Amino acid sequence: MIKVEGLTKRYARNVAVKNISFEVGQGEIVGFLGKNGAGKTTTMRVLTCFLPPTEGKASVAGFDVLDQPLEVKKRIGYLPETPPLYPEMEVSSYLAFVSRLKGIPSAEILKRVDEVCDRTGIAGVKHTIMSKLSKGYRQRVGIAQAIIHNPPVLILDEPTSGLDPQQQREARQLIASLSGDHTIILSTHILSEVEQSCSKVIIINNGEIVVSDSVANLHSRRRATELVSIEISGASPQAVKQRLEQVPGVARVVSRDSRDGTPAFEVESMENYLVRPDLARAVVQAGWNLTEMRVVGESLEEIFLELTKSEEAAPIAAAAVAAEVKEGAVTTQ
Amino acid sequence: MRNIFTICGKELRSYFTSPIAYLLMALFGLIFGYFFYSATAYFVVAGLRAQMSGGGAQPMSINDYVIGPLMGNASVVGLFLIPLISMRLFSEEKRSGTIELLMTSPVNDWEIIIGKWLGAMSMYLCMLALSAINVALLFAWGKPDWRPILTGYLGLILQGGTVLAIGTFISSLTKNQIIAGAATFSICLLLWVLSWVSSYNDAPWAAAVAYCSILTHFEPLSKGIIDTKDLVFYGSAIFLGLFLTSRSLDSLRWRA
Numbered sequence: 219m220i221k222v223e224g225l226t227k228r229y230a231r232n233v234a235v236k237n238i239s240f241e242v243g244q245g246e247i248v249g250f251l252g253k254n255g256a257g258k259t260t261t262m263r264v265l266t267c268f269l270p271p272t273e274g275k276a277s278v279a280g281f282d283v284l285d286q287p288l289e290v291k292k293r294i295g296y297l298p299e300t301p302p303l304y305p306e307m308e309v310s311s312y313l314a315f316v317s318r319l320k321g322i323p324s325a326e327i328l329k330r331v332d333e334v335c336d337r338t339g340i341a342g343v344k345h346t347i348m349s350k351l352s353k354g355y356r357q358r359v360g361i362a363q364a365i366i367h368n369p370p371v372l373i374l375d376e377p378t379s380g381l382d383p384q385q386q387r388e389a390r391q392l393i394a395s396l397s398g399d400h401t402i403i404l405s406t407h408i409l410s411e412v413e414q415s416c417s418k419v420i421i422i423n424n425g426e427i428v429v430s431d432s433v434a435n436l437h438s439r440r441r442a443t444e445l446v447s448i449e450i451s452g453a454s455p456q457a458v459k460q461r462l463e464q465v466p467g468v469a470r471v472v473s474r475d476s477r478d479g480t481p482a483f484e485v486e487s488m489e490n491y492l493v494r495p496d497l498a499r500a501v502v503q504a505g506w507n508l509t510e511m512r513v514v515g516e517s518l519e520e521i522f523l524e525l526t527k528s529e530e531a532a533p534i535a536a537a538a539v540a541a542e543v544k545e546g547a548v549t550t551q
Numbered sequence: 552m553r554n555i556f557t558i559c560g561k562e563l564r565s566y567f568t569s570p571i572a573y574l575l576m577a578l579f580g581l582i583f584g585y586f587f588y589s590a591t592a593y594f595v596v597a598g599l600r601a602q603m604s605g606g607g608a609q610p611m612s613i614n615d616y617v618i619g620p621l622m623g624n625a626s627v628v629g630l631f632l633i634p635l636i637s638m639r640l641f642s643e644e645k646r647s648g649t650i651e652l653l654m655t656s657p658v659n660d661w662e663i664i665i666g667k668w669l670g671a672m673s674m675y676l677c678m679l680a681l682s683a684i685n686v687a688l689l690f691a692w693g694k695p696d697w698r699p700i701l702t703g704y705l706g707l708i709l710q711g712g713t714v715l716a717i718g719t720f721i722s723s724l725t726k727n728q729i730i731a732g733a734a735t736f737s738i739c740l741l742l743w744v745l746s747w748v749s750s751y752n753d754a755p756w757a758a759a760v761a762y763c764s765i766l767t768h769f770e771p772l773s774k775g776i777i778d779t780k781d782l783v784f785y786g787s788a789i790f791l792g793l794f795l796t797s798r799s800l801d802s803l804r805w806r807a
Contacts, residue, residue: 266655270804291657302652304561306568318557319656363652 301360562670637718716792
């Protein structure tokens, strides 16, 4: 559905995207992951024909962004980083305006507007002027304008940024509900979002693709050992530690400070061992209370940080430390 | 065609959903009304005086004394107010990011530009329409010749279109409405007074400079003379303004 080959985008002073290639198949939801300034927005702008590529090719549904931009634009719904709303317009007349822009026949416009309003949950604010909408509603109106012409491809630039947790969850559910009929690319720097809503991840760093893989595959890339955080009450820490170390497959047990004085540990397994069931059994058989047990270090977060760790990162961190030290020195004076 | 009307309609509506339209129309109505009052009052007094001095050989023409000067005044008022119409056209979209919506919709650049320019033109026409009330009064109590009035309005429309086209272009260059408005006003004022050159210099270059003045081409129209060269001048100036806008929009893509 989307095909990018050797795409490079150079601005006057810097290169935003360097020679990236990827493909997105029909119906896939792809998470575009990267730090701020990594080149996510630039790539999306090339795909939506807002910016032309400096080198390389990009095509949507078989149409090249340079040769047939109108055909590409017809097939894309785009939510830019800031939803493109006219503050003085009412939601319904704005959506009607967008439908006309997208070429929906006049007779169908009212129906389409009602449909997307219901789908995005903005029917209640249909006759509100957009300058009076809250951030969450603006984002929804932004999504509504992107899907109004029922495009096969949706490109959403940070659809959940700036929303509160409740709204983020709603936005994610909304995106998930769209997944059936649309191919979706969404950019974000929130990793849990990708884990929850995407089938595929493209991690981009400094304008280059670091990883392009399915979420499941990414998880299996992590090390084969398991790291478990465990909290036990009703026993002395020493006794617990001793007992845990005897569980088969456990390589190491480290005591950890806990909030309220209950003994807490981090247990690392040997390679290719799943130790959680045995740990639980051991604790229960000893008559202790197992208050918490969870796996740590399994999230995309770590993988992401690992992969985007760039060569410059070290000097920058050093500089930051230096700055901090300097600041400290100033304050102590 | 549909896209042009869509954008034009949206522009016109956004003038009327904000105070801009009402403010501009009120200001124009007020200033034009004052000019109208002054011109007719002077005409009446001058007419009485001519009658009392007993001559009355030539009846005074209301077209020469009232309508001609009025059209000239209206074009000056327009010069001040039109930049206020055009300044927001693109700069507002660039500032708020809505330009991304327009440029990623299946619409050609020239459709956006012409739509916006037509929207601004419609706004200007609404403003101009207010002056028709005053002119109608002349018809109610006098017998003015309607032909110079029509050409006068044609001149105002063409001149307004030119200033709006220049304003559209300047508005596409900046995110800041104030800058767009001020630059449009200055450039149009300059284009206006270029005609002065010919009054103190008769070298060929001076004639060429004076030709570029929007005033040079307005005067014949306000007196009822339709000359092809004036129409060509306005037509090409409007085209140039809109063409430059399309180049400027395109450069948004390449410069970034």
